[in-house]
Amino acid sequence: VAIDADGNYLISDMHNHCVQLCAPKNSTCTTVAGRSGKGDGRDQFNEPGGVAIDASGNYVIADTFNHRVQLCVRGESECTTVAGGHGTGSSGDQLVAPSDVAIDADGNYLISDMHNHCVQLCAPKNSTCTTVAGRSGKGDGRDQFNEPGGVAIDASGNYVIADTFNHRVQLCVRGESECTTVAGGHGTGSSGDQLVAPSDVAIDADG
Numbered sequence: 719v720a721i722d723a724d725g726n727y728l729i730s731d732m733h734n735h736c737v738q739l740c741a742p743k744n745s746t747c748t749t750v751a752g753r754s755g756k757g758d759g760r761d762q763f764n765e766p767g768g769v770a771i772d773a774s775g776n777y778v779i780a781d782t783f784n785h786r787v788q789l790c791v792r793g794e795s796e797c798t799t800v801a802g803g804h805g806t807g808s809s810g811d812q813l814v815a816p817s818d819v820a821i822d823a824d825g826n827y828l829i830s831d832m833h834n835h836c837v838q839l840c841a842p843k844n845s846t847c848t849t850v851a852g853r854s855g856k857g858d859g860r861d862q863f864n865e866p867g868g869v870a871i872d873a874s875g876n877y878v879i880a881d882t883f884n885h886r887v888q889l890c891v892r893g894e895s896e897c898t899t900v901a902g903g904h905g906t907g908s909s910g911d912q913l914v915a916p917s918d919v920a921i922d923a924d925g
Contacts, residue, residue: 720769728777730766737766737779737790751777751790751797758784760796768818768830768868768918772842778827780816787819787829787840801829801840801847808834810846818868818918828877830866837866837879837890851877851890851897858884860896868918872925880916887919 720728727740729747736752752763767780777790779797786803790796802813814833822828827840829847836852852863864883872878877890879897886902902913 720771722771722775728769728771730769730779732765732767732782735763735765737763737769737777750792751779751788753795760798763788767816768820770819770821770827772821772825778819778821780819780829782815782817782832785813785815787813787816787827789842799845800842801827801838801845803845806833810848813838813847817866820869820871822871822875828869828871830869830879832865832867835863835865837863837869837877850892851879851888853895860898863888867916868920870919870921872921878919878921880919882915882917885913885915887913887916 725742729738731738735756736749738747739750740747754761763781764783767782770778779788781788786799787801788797789800804811806814813831816829817832818830820828825842829838831838835856836849838847839850840847854861863881867880867882870878879888881888886899888897889900890897904911906914
């Protein structure tokens with residue numbers, strides 16, 4: 719879920735294969751993207767994941783099992799692929815089950831490339847992405863992830879990643895090759911230093 723400038727909730731309705739916009743005091747939602755049902759067309763999704771809203775109020779959607787990220791201009795019926803969409807793989811124009819997306823101060827897309835076990839940074843007008851975290855493949859090292867989930871960007875422009883099946887949250891300082899565990903990482907459980915498959919992360923006003 720993301721929140722627009724008017725306080726409305728943008729919700730990824732995964733198994734309805736669409737994106738809904740819901741007023742904060744009204745439980746009735748409106749489909750704003752994905753009106754044509756499950757598929758790989760320009761107004762279709764296949765189990766959409768994370769959503770973000772850019773500086774122009776447009777919607778950026780992780781279209782997970784179409785292996786792409788879509789830009790949906792507010793008020794238009796069709797979306798445009800801005801990352802992935804060239805089959806599954808590990809080249810710069812490919813993603814494998816992207817699970818979430820965030821937008822940095824320069825308008826770049828930070829994408830959790832779940833089944834490539836890494837995080838990609840993609841310029842808004844260029845579908846070729848660069849791996850910025852998780853360059854060493856699947857694992858539990860400081861430059862590794864195991865099916866990363868949600869992503870967020872802190873006030874310093876650094877990346878915070880829900881490393882789902884390593885049961886931890888990682889802080890990846892922009893430009894550095896290794897990340898630091900900031901939550902979990904002490905096995906699975908319910909104590910204060912443990913997590914079990916964290917799926918998403920957000921950052922509050924106090925950081």
